[in-house]
Amino acid sequence: MTGAIKNSPEALKGEDWAGEMGAKWLANLERFEGMIAPIGEALLKQADFKPGERVLDIGCGGGGTTIAIAKSVAPEGDVLGVDISPDLTTASTKRAADDGVSNIRFMCADAANVQLADAPYDRLFSRFGSMFFSEPHEAFANLASLLRPGARIDLAVWAAPRDNLWMMEMMTIVRRFVEVPPAIPRAPGPFAFEDLDYLREVMSSGGFSKPKIVSYEGLQPVGGVNASPQEAASFVLTSMAAGRLLDEQGPAVRTAAELELIELFKTHHVEGQGVMMQGKAWLVSAKLQ
Ligand SMILES: C[S@@+](CC[C@H](N)C(=O)[O-])C[C@H]1O[C@@H](n2cnc3c(N)ncnc32)[C@H](O)[C@@H]1O
Numbered sequence: 001m002t003g004a005i006k007n008s009p010e011a012l013k014g015e016d017w018a019g020e021m022g023a024k025w026l027a028n029l030e031r032f033e034g035m036i037a038p039i040g041e042a043l044l045k046q047a048d049f050k051p052g053e054r055v056l057d058i059g060c061g062g063g064g065t066t067i068a069i070a071k072s073v074a075p076e077g078d079v080l081g082v083d084i085s086p087d088l089t090t091a092s093t094k095r096a097a098d099d100g101v102s103n104i105r106f107m108c109a110d111a112a113n114v115q116l117a118d119a120p121y122d123r124l125f126s127r128f129g130s131m132f133f134s135e136p137h138e139a140f141a142n143l144a145s146l147l148r149p150g151a152r153i154d155l156a157v158w159a160a161p162r163d164n165l166w167m168m169e170m171m172t173i174v175r176r177f178v179e180v181p182p183a184i185p186r187a188p189g190p191f192a193f194e195d196l197d198y199l200r201e202v203m204s205s206g207g208f209s210k211p212k213i214v215s216y217e218g219l220q221p222v223g224g225v226n227a228s229p230q231e232a233a234s235f236v237l238t239s240m241a242a243g244r245l246l247d248e249q250g251p252a253v254r255t256a257a258e259l260e261l262i263e264l265f266k267t268h269h270v271e272g273q274g275v276m277m278q279g280k281a282w283l284v285s286a287k288l289q
Pocket residue numbers: 017018022025033036058059060061062063064065082083084085088109110111112126127128129130132133
């Protein structure tokens with residue numbers, strides 16, 4: 001394919017988590033959760049929840065980490081999962097009930113301004129759910145208002161795309177077919193907090209000063225545990241923003257891009273594990289002053 005095709009403003013609009021993106025996350029929940037499971041395990045280990053604690057899980061998605069937290073803080077402790085997608089909170093409520101977990105609730109709300117009658121909470125947790133606020137300073141101040149003084153916050157946020165080869169190599173292929181404008185630094189989105197100075201500044205404006213930040217680096221199964229290269233390519237095209245950009249170019253472009261993605265993923269495929277590609281995230285912990 002010669003010459004990338006320009007994409008439309010429609011394809012560039014922000015991620016609509018309350019609508020389309022939330023529904024896509026739910027439709028591909030097992031694959032998404034499988035892909036970020038190693039980072040969730042590291043963050044949960046770092047957070048080291050104790051029985052009796054009252055926890056908020058912000059941007060809780062399909063509730064995988066929320067359920068794990070509920071089990072750690074039982075029997076006296078409890079957890080509230082907050083997410084802006086009604087599809088995800090409805091599904092999470094059913095998932096927890098099916099799992100027999102009772103010290104858990106889910107609420108559909110914007111974490112940037114939600115008010116909770118049963119605040120303050122002891123802890124706040126979020127795996128990749130804190131980077132999407134359009135006004136992050138105000139949002140973190142609101143999160144702080146839901147916590148008791150001295151409460152601890154534990155977050156996972158993505159490091160820069162250049163350190164996330166799963167994203168870099170995938171986007172290198174997508175860019176051959178469609179023009180993708182350069183990312184705007186600090187704009188709401190998965191990489192909003194790649195710049196740690198900015199993250200520190202946002203957190204400290206909310207009262208979480210001097211966060212401890214450690215890097216997590218490891219292989220992640222793109223498209224979920226044990227996905228084939230074909231399944232990983234299909235996952236990218238149906239569930240990620242890159243797929244939406246390619247869809248706008250029509251079926252021929254989409255098919256050509258899919259074939260290149262499959263070839264890429266073949267080079268990273270490990271039998272019995274899936275398409276294993278390098279990822280990097282920041283694991284952040286801080287206390288509310
Ligand atoms: C990348 S997903 C992570 C989901 C979940 N934390 C996990 O690790 O499985 C980001 C989540 O944040 C939610 N989200 C985005 N903006 C939000 C907001 N302003 N308030 C609450 N949830 C939000 C999305 O709906 C989505 O479920």
